[in-house]
Amino acid sequence: MAGGRKQTDLKVGKERPAGFRFYTERRLVELTGLRAGNLKELYTILRTISGSSIFYHTHEVFLQHHFAAPSFRNDFAAWVTESLQEIHLGEELAGIDIREFMSIRSLRLRILAILRTHMQHHPNLRQAAPEDSFHFCKARSFFMPTHIEAKDLATFVEGMKAISKSSLFYHFFAARFRFGKRSNDFSSWLRKIGELEVGRAIDRLDPYFLDLEEVRQRTLAIAEEALERRAAG
Amino acid sequence: MAARLKDYASVVGTDVLQELEVLAEKVEGWSVQHINSTAVGGGVAEMLQRLNPLMKDLGIDSTWDQIEGNTRFFRVTKAIHNALHGSAVEITPGMFDDYRDHLRSQLDRMTIRGDTVFIHDPQPAGLIALKERCGGAWIWRCHIDISTPDRQVWDFLQPYVNNYDAAIFSMPDFSQELNIPQFLVPPSIDPLGDKNRELDPGVITGILEKHGIDPNRPIITQISRFDHLKDPLGVIRAYQLVRKRTDCQLVLAGGEADDDPEGPALLKEVQEKAAADPDIHVLLLPPFSDLEINALVRGSSVVVQKSIKEGFGLTVAEALWKRKPVIGGAVGGIRRQILHGVTGFLVRSVEGTAYRIRQILNDDALARQLGENGRVHVQNNFLLTRHLKDYILLMLALRHPGQDMIPV
Incomplete structure (x- = not known):
């Protein structure tokens, strides 16, 4: 059964909860052909652009390799800072806690509200150089099950070691918005099999400030520590 | 001898190859045809020399053909190329006629074999006229920078492009407002080809x-x-x-x-x-x-x-x-x-x-x-294996029009 998909409801019967099938995804970037050169254009396009474009510009960066600490891991914040020199606005946009949002719709409204307020107070628009326009993209996501399945905490650890970064991205970021959940797929499943503490601890990680490899290492540390404690009695 | 797919494991890792094989299973037996204007010289020909055999290794029936051209035609397409790049080039209505006439002469010469047809760059773009007769999914693969195209030339080319099922650009900046989906696929290099392999x-x-x-x-x-x-x-x-x-x-x-x-x-x-x-x-x-x-x-x-x-x-x-x-x-x-x-x-x-x-x-x-x-x-x-993956995903995407989430 897919992580984050229908699971056996523990409250209903004594049926064993299903295992956790790790999924992975591959992404193909689609270009919308829409570009913004100033805040007004950014605002106008953001009002109607597809939700998958907003997801792309707030998440795709996590799939990329970072040679150094990036300025902001949010394309909108990075663009207004670097190309428009709107540094205060950049901080406001970067400061959006994406984990608070369960839908792209509400995230969109928050971004629009920040832009609207800023433009009301700063009516003179700065224009980006033509080669620095903001190009709206989105991704087509092709998702598929891997051959890896966890039955319990020990096999979950094995799975976590084996899966790709794309799989981590899918379960930590993509599935959360897709199914309108507050938590990541792993924590949801771990709670269902009774691993409440482990599930909660993983949920407290903030993947928006970590590389996916760091997310993997910290998740493993939490799960392995629980297993060791259990083994020690 | 050209490298086989398995040879890439030492460079890209077995996981990347396994992923490609899994994706290729989804398009097994599909036929792909690449068409461009030259078999040698320039980056496009070079890339196709490498991509085409690897697609075959993945079980995709891939072929590569070229349109014929003469000096007069290539003089026109070079001018079109430069104008799309944004250079100041004089293009006369007669040159557009030359382009149309030459492409028309190619329509009967070309045999379309692909379920998916990749047309590379402006030179053969007019072959889209064959779509109605031959069917299949047609993709215009633009390898050049058209971020600031000469308007007259783009207005000439755009109606051809809008008849395709999709377009591919190498950079987001190159995308245009089109009626068809556009995808970002950067080109790639072959790490095992003579141009890139390790040397003593x-x-x-x-x-x-x-x-x-x-x-x-x-x-x-x-x-x-x-x-x-x-x-x-x-x-x-x-x-x-x-x-x-x-x-x-x-x-x-x-x-x-x-x-x-x-x-x-x-x-x-x-x-x-x-x-x-x-x-x-x-x-x-x-x-x-x-x-x-x-x-x-x-x-x-x-x-x-x-x-x-x-x-x-x-x-x-x-x-x-x-x-x-x-x-x-x-x-x-x-x-x-x-x-x-x-x-x-x-x-x-x-x-x-x-x-x-x-x-x-x-x-x-x-x-x-x-x-x-x-x-x-x-x-x-920028390695060839990523390029292969993107092309397979694109083929799948065209079978699921309008879908952002595609189970495979």
Whole structure:
């Protein structure tokens, strides 16, 4: 059964909860052909652009390799800072806690509200150089099950070691918005099999400030520590 | 002998190959046809020479054909190419007629075999007229920078493009407002091809010495065909500025593409400028000089790609893959490959080019770090296996129109 998909409801019967099938995804970037050169254009396009474009510009960066600490891991914040020199606005946009949002719709409204307020107070628009326009993209996501399945905490650890970064991205970021959940797929499943503490601890990680490899290492540390404690009695 | 898919495991890892195989199962038996305008010369032909056999290795029935062209047709398509790049070019209505007439003559000559047909660049774009008769999914693969196209030429080409099922661009900046879906697929290099595979130091030295280049003195190299848009004359001026303070040699090496009538005149001008300085080596390389190019880049201290306009500029990725610091014009796909100050330097002038060359030639640690970062950047983004994956995903995407989430 897919992580984050229908699971056996523990409250209903004594049926064993299903295992956790790790999924992975591959992404193909689609270009919308829409570009913004100033805040007004950014605002106008953001009002109607597809939700998958907003997801792309707030998440795709996590799939990329970072040679150094990036300025902001949010394309909108990075663009207004670097190309428009709107540094205060950049901080406001970067400061959006994406984990608070369960839908792209509400995230969109928050971004629009920040832009609207800023433009009301700063009516003179700065224009980006033509080669620095903001190009709206989105991704087509092709998702598929891997051959890896966890039955319990020990096999979950094995799975976590084996899966790709794309799989981590899918379960930590993509599935959360897709199914309108507050938590990541792993924590949801771990709670269902009774691993409440482990599930909660993983949920407290903030993947928006970590590389996916760091997310993997910290998740493993939490799960392995629980297993060791259990083994020690 | 061309590398087989399994040979790539040593470079990209078995997980990448397994992923490709899983995806390829979803399109097994599908037929793909690539059509462009030349079998040799230029980056597009080079890429297709590598992609086509690997698609076959993955069980995809892939073929590659070329339209025929004559000097008159290629003169028109070169003008169209330059105009799409944003250069000031005079194009007469008669030239558009020549394009239409020539493409019409190709319609009966071409046999369409693919379920998915990739038409590369503007030269064969008019073949879209065959879609109605032959069916299949048609994709226009644009390899050039059309971020600021000449309006008249784009207005001519756009109706053809809008009849395709999808378009592919190498950079987000190149996308246009079209009625069809557009995808981002950067081009790629083949790490196992003669142009990029590892070489013994003796081979590198031997090739440098064969061309009269001293392996023990700093070498600045630009590899590109002799084309104004690659600014070889600007590279010579930058070298001359560097040479005032730092001992170095300059290598300008490249070939001529079949479809470029302007090459010989520029080459002559470059040779004239270089004649007075024995440390400037202008090498006109014939097709299939991949090993030679590989050795020239590996023997270099710094690689330059000072383009004024650039579709993508794969010579940058080729040099980065070899852990070379690269200085490139801040245009087109070079901006995607050179992360300024991380994998190389982006420049906008002769002076800037000279400054960065001096900086690198005088700082070995910087040169090494840029080179190491460049290797990682190419490994993650610009290898042939990623390109294959994107094409397969695109084929799947066209079977699921309008769907952002596609179960496979």
